[in-house]
Amino acid sequence: MYLLELENLYVRLAKEDRLILKGVDLKIKPGEVHAIMGPNGSGKSTLAHVIMGNPNYVVVKGEIRYSGEVITDLPPNERAKKGIFLSFQQPPEIPGVRIRSFLSTAYSLTRKNLSLRELEGRMKTFAQELGLSPDFLSRYLNLGMSGGERKKSEVIQMGVLDPKLVILDEIDSGLDVDALRQVSKKILELKNPEKSILLITHYSRITSYIVPDVVHVLVDGKIVTSGGPDLISWIEEKGYVEVGTA
């Protein structure tokens, strides 16, 4: 049984008639870590957002199945409730909404087993482990945050919401070496045999911290090749174009 299956997925932009994904097949089992690598503009982020249900994209053909259920037409919040989580590359600022209260709301809508006090304790622990002060939770969501703080906020959210499928869209962008180490460490701690990770990146840097079981190379909306982690060093050496045409 697969946790996520993309079958012959064709996707275009909602606002213009331009095809971004051109027949993507992808199958992820529970517990697996997959990496999608590829050059800028290859459709990696689109792939991440289509799985989450971003209304900016339209599935023109193919389907998305999650735990065997077709979710192609579900709104993002229904997907979130089923356990899909996307860490945004550039999460938007929401002024006046504090991380703490937002996350309590989101938690109460998706998971329910922790008491408010336990929830608060968990948030504080995560913040601390990521090198943030407890005051961080009182800040407005993403407002005036550095790139690193935004990513850490995403990881705290991921930790609290406890999803089954974690999609990390360029989690390493905007992070310095220390922050990247902290963030990766936390993600790995949160990982368990049931959780799957889909890592989206165009640098191989993150893959030395979060090591994928399977690597896919996406070029021009198609997965051109897939393989084990040794594919990464080949990409490093040859570049996407050559790997794609090999």
Add this chain to the structure above:
Amino acid sequence: MTDLEKNEDRFDIKVNVKYRKRTAPGLGPAIIREISESKEEPEWMLEHRLKCLEIFQTWHDPRFGVDVSDLDLGNIVAYLRPDVDKARSWEDVPEEIREAFEKLGIPEAERKVLAGVGAQYDSEAVYQSIKRELESLGVIFLDMESAVRQYPELVKEYFMQIVKPTLHKYAALHGAVWSGGSFVYVPRGVKVPLPLQGYFMMGSPGSGQFEHTLIIAEEGSEVSYIEGCSAPRYNVLNLHAGMVEILVKPGAKVKYVTIQNWSKNTYNLNTKVAVVEEDGTMEWVSGSFGSMKTMLYPASILKGAGASASFLSITYAGKGQHLDTGAKMIHTAPNTSSVVDARSISAGGGWAFYRGLLHIAREARGSKASVRCSSLMLDNESRADTLPIIEVLNDKADVGHEARIGRISEEQIYYLMARGLSEAQARELIVRGFFEPIAKELPIEYAVELNRLIALELESSIG
């Protein structure tokens, strides 16, 4: 404690109250005399009223802001006096009036604030004890009519000296027919520990439409005043032309909080002015939700060196509403400072207009001011405008200005939905967040009320 649960009906309550006095529609000297006589006023107040009436009759309507052409002053009954005596305690208030206030949540607000002194709720006793404590400090807190009778010299010295009846048509009208309101006098150096609230005049709610509030804070004193959170539709009046005058003497500090939620058939043409002397501080916190049309521009005149003022406001213009509001900050002395943070939401075809004035006079060297106005439109039928006028007449002033009109972005909604919120929940969260920096300045029960009000308004606008 009763839950603050609300429904739409709550803000539009009518009760059957018998009136002792009802003046004939229209305005003339005879009616003014009748009002003054029934209030047992001193001669000077009657003269003041008659003078204001004369001024009123020469004035035209404002040539900006909302359209008031539907407003037929000839048909407005200027003075209605309910058939009850001024009550001293909550229990003495007639049941039908009490019920209306209870539906509005006012006793709850009162109870919560009063609970701050650690007393168990017993309306009469608690109320009296606070009053006694204030009295022993020399604080005067009375309804305006009683103040006119009990402290005629004090009232005469200040009444309508800050806002002259010649200011505009509705200031003159107010001066002629004013009724009810509060008089607050805080002696030198006295810091009033709890906010004062204007609910003591419950015994005569019908007079609320032209209420006059006068606050005098003597040197070094401090006081917070909370103006009634909302008002039911008690009578045929559909015009509210109240007035607030505040004098902040050197080193004193006054905070004035209003949540305006008039029924949606009301013209709210209100005037509020504070004069701030040397090193004094004036803080306005204002929430405007109700009324059909509003024109309200609370002004702070910073006339002493080092004086400061802030104005934080939230305006929500829903279906059928046109709310034209903003702050006036007039710097006339050196080293004065002011901050304006005005936020508005328009939804369901509503129109929120920010109209503000920042004036820094030649003498106001070394002054600092910032004006920030932001508007959020929830749909394409709604309107938002900002007109912040800034006049700086010297080159030693530090002025910051920011105006922003926007909509909720699709990206924000998607992000919140990706965390499990429905679209409606996402919108509500964003709107609340937009107001949050102002809401947190409100007393907690008002902040709770505000949140419920927003949820309610959004439900009806999103559908």
